[in-house]
Amino acid sequence: MKQLESTARLIKLDPDVHEMLKNPKRVLIVSLPVKMDHGKVQVFQGFRVQFNDARGPFKGGIRYHPKVTLDEVKALATWMTWKCSVVDIPYGGAKGGVVCDPKNMSLSEKERVTRRYTAMIADFIGPYRDVPAPDVYTDSQTMSWILDTYSQIKGYQVPECVTGKPIALGGSEGRNNSTARGCVICAREAAKQLKIPLKGATAAIQGYGNAGSWSAVFLRELGVKVEAVSDSRGAIYSKIGLDPAKTQKHKDKTGSVVGLGGTEQIEPEEILELDVDILIPAALENAITARNASRVRAKIIAEAANGPATPEADEILERNKVLVVPDILANAGGVTVSYLEWVQNLNREHWSEDQVNAQLEQKMVAAFNACYETSRKYDVSLRSGALALSITRVADAIKMLGIWP
Ligand code: NAD
Numbered sequence: 001m002k003q004l005e006s007t008a009r010l011i012k013l014d015p016d017v018h019e020m021l022k023n024p025k026r027v028l029i030v031s032l033p034v035k036m037d038h039g040k041v042q043v044f045q046g047f048r049v050q051f052n053d054a055r056g057p058f059k060g061g062i063r064y065h066p067k068v069t070l071d072e073v074k075a076l077a078t079w080m081t082w083k084c085s086v087v088d089i090p091y092g093g094a095k096g097g098v099v100c101d102p103k104n105m106s107l108s109e110k111e112r113v114t115r116r117y118t119a120m121i122a123d124f125i126g127p128y129r130d131v132p133a134p135d136v137y138t139d140s141q142t143m144s145w146i147l148d149t150y151s152q153i154k155g156y157q158v159p160e161c162v163t164g165k166p167i168a169l170g171g172s173e174g175r176n177n178s179t180a181r182g183c184v185i186c187a188r189e190a191a192k193q194l195k196i197p198l199k200g201a202t203a204a205i206q207g208y209g210n211a212g213s214w215s216a217v218f219l220r221e222l223g224v225k226v227e228a229v230s231d232s233r234g235a236i237y238s239k240i241g242l243d244p245a246k247t248q249k250h251k252d253k254t255g256s257v258v259g260l261g262g263t264e265q266i267e268p269e270e271i272l273e274l275d276v277d278i279l280i281p282a283a284l285e286n287a288i289t290a291r292n293a294s295r296v297r298a299k300i301i302a303e304a305a306n307g308p309a310t311p312e313a314d315e316i317l318e319r320n321k322v323l324v325v326p327d328i329l330a331n332a333g334g335v336t337v338s339y340l341e342w343v344q345n346l347n348r349e350h351w352s353e354d355q356v357n358a359q360l361e362q363k364m365v366a367a368f369n370a371c372y373e374t375s376r377k378y379d380v381s382l383r384s385g386a387l388a389l390s391i392t393r394v395a396d397a398i399k400m401l402g403i404w405p
Contacts, residue, residue, distance in 0.1 A: 176214075
């Protein structure tokens with residue numbers, strides 16, 4: 001809401017539209033009675049928040065976590081609206097969540113929760129209404145159960161009702177590493193603006209999961225030397241650069257990047273403070289704060305993670321002329337390929353990975369350039385520029401729909 005306030009002032013947002021954008025369009029709270037493996041019923045609480053659909057069907061992930069709250073889901077639904085708008089895909093924004101502890105649930109308990117949740121929100125989702133996707137602790141298996149439950153209710157197979165499905169059920173090639181691919185495209189475009197040649201440039205990556213490890217692969221393909229990476233167990237450094245394939249192999253074998261031959265272990269916080277050209281935070285929110293932001297020496301930060309820098313850190317980074325590619329742009333590769341999956345499903349097509357990647361490339365470059373130009377126009381940071389662009393697009397759609405007299 002703070003981001004909306006400051007952007008509204010910047011773009012002189014129509015006060016009526018501003019008022020509309022202060023609240024989600026629809027909030028659904030459901031109770032899910034589920035028979036657990038021990039034979040007793042447990043009632044879970046679930047949410048689906050549909051923030052805005054002026055630009056197209058609602059779109060957003062579903063997360064399973066013991067700490068899911070309605071406020072969090074509302075905030076995430078708002079960000080999804082800006083994210084889809086920033087990459088100019090015809091979607092609005094939504095988010096869902098179930099308060100549960102997936103780490104302590106069996107596969108069949110998770111299946112029953114998912115099927116009941118889907119049945120309870122079935123009237124409010126659908127290919128032209130609201131298209132869910134995976135998020136924290138939900139995956140392609142979860143999406144398959146949603147697809148099956150929704151299709152049973154409709155009486156026919158509706159693959160386009162969710163994205164992030166397995167390939168066998170209409171999932172898209174390239175979805176698996178699309179977030180990292182989009183993030184590295186943004187880092188590359190940022191380097192172009194700063195006139196930093198990528199061949200021989202250096203990078204550090206916090207987090208070596210899906211987004212982090214694939215970012216390492218794509219950076220290396222561009223000739224960038226990835227000097228340091230970290231995961232929840234620690235951080236490693238190599239002056240000559242790490243080989244992403246060897247690093248992944250070591251992590252698969254030992255459960256961590258720590259201990260990889262030819263590297264030295266460094267303190268986990270050091271990863272954010274190394275003298276590198278590109279820093280990719282790909283782990284948790286609030287990694288860069290007022291406490292450590294002034295020690296960041298990277299010239300470019302591409303936010304693969306959601307919210308890795310606090311607003312206070314952001315001000316310091318801006319003062320120190322670090323070019324921050326904000327999360328709503330830097331990690332939008334995932335939702336962009338989700339959109340491409342939906343388009344393939346609607347047309348009953350299956351594209352090659354090259355076709356998918358070519359479209360992703362084109363959309364990410366266009367989005368980066370549009371955000372960059374907007375930040376220049378208003379003389380603000382790239383984050384403020386991205387918000388200004390996305391909120392302007394949503395506002396224009398609302399106005400053109402002519403919702404009020
Ligand atoms: P993941 O679970 O695959 O990987 C997370 C990684 O972070 C793991 O390697 C873990 O060990 C590491 N980690 C956890 N705590 C850490 C710590 N304190 N210090 C260093 N590393 C730590 O998750 P992911 O899918 O790669 O997502 C990472 C971030 O990117 C999240 O913020 C997520 O919301 C965001 N994101 C991911 C996608 C996607 O498609 N994967 C899309 C949009 C945003």
